[in-house]
Amino acid sequence: xxxxxDRVPTIFADARALHADALRLLEAGDIRDAAEKAWCATKRAxxxxxxxxxxxxxxxxxxxxxxxxxxxxxxxAINSLVGRYYSRQGHLHxxxxxLGDCEPVDExxxxxxxTADYITDxxxxxxxxxxx
Numbered sequence: 001x002x003x004x005x006d007r008v009p010t011i012f013a014d015a016r017a018l019h020a021d022a023l024r025l026l027e028a029g030d031i032r033d034a035a036e037k038a039w040c041a042t043k044r045a046x047x048x049x050x051x052x053x054x055x056x057x058x059x060x061x062x063x064x065x066x067x068x069x070x071x072x073x074x075x076x077a078i079n080s081l082v083g084r085y086y087s088r089q090g091h092l093h094x095x096x097x098x099l100g101d102c103e104p105v106d107e108x109x110x111x112x113x114x115t116a117d118y119i120t121d122x123x124x125x126x127x128x129x130x131x132x
Contacts, residue, residue: 004055011048011057012128015041015119022112031102031109038112039093045122046085049078052126065089078125084118087111 022037043064050067051057058064068085072078092111096102123129 004051004057007057008048008052008126008128011044011051012119012123012126015044015048015122018044019115019119022115026109026112031105031112032097032100034112035092035096035102035108038115039088039097041115042085042088042092042118045119046081048128049081049122049126052128081118081121081125084114088115088118 018037018041022034022041025031025034025037043061046064046068047058050064050071053071054067058067065085068078068082072082088111092108096108102108
């Protein structure tokens with residue numbers, strides 16, 4: 001029988017694949033879609049962390065946000081993810097993707113590239129050194 005936590009490596013692998021898509025789109029000059037893929041990678045990595053820690057996979061984005069904030073309140077090690085999560089949610093997802101305002105471009109590029117670090121940190125906090 002498969003438990004929810006058995007999905008954690010798969011969810012992290014999804015986050016890695018989304019980030020790879022973001023980098024590919026960025027190299028192709030599609031910053032807007034790259035920003036959205038990086039946001040999706042961030043959300044999936046956070047979903048995996050929440051699933052690993054609670055046994056419950058978030059269904060919707062607000063569930064992910066609430067879960068991250070609750071975990072950070074209970075575990076200071078997770079605090080480092082909160083600002084980075086909101087930065088990607090607001091700037092990459094909201095401002096760049098939805099509004100089409102991807103300025104300053106260097107900051108958008110940095111956030112997209114550094115999403116790999118976010119995923120790695122979420123994996124470490126989840127007790128997973130590698131995604132399937």
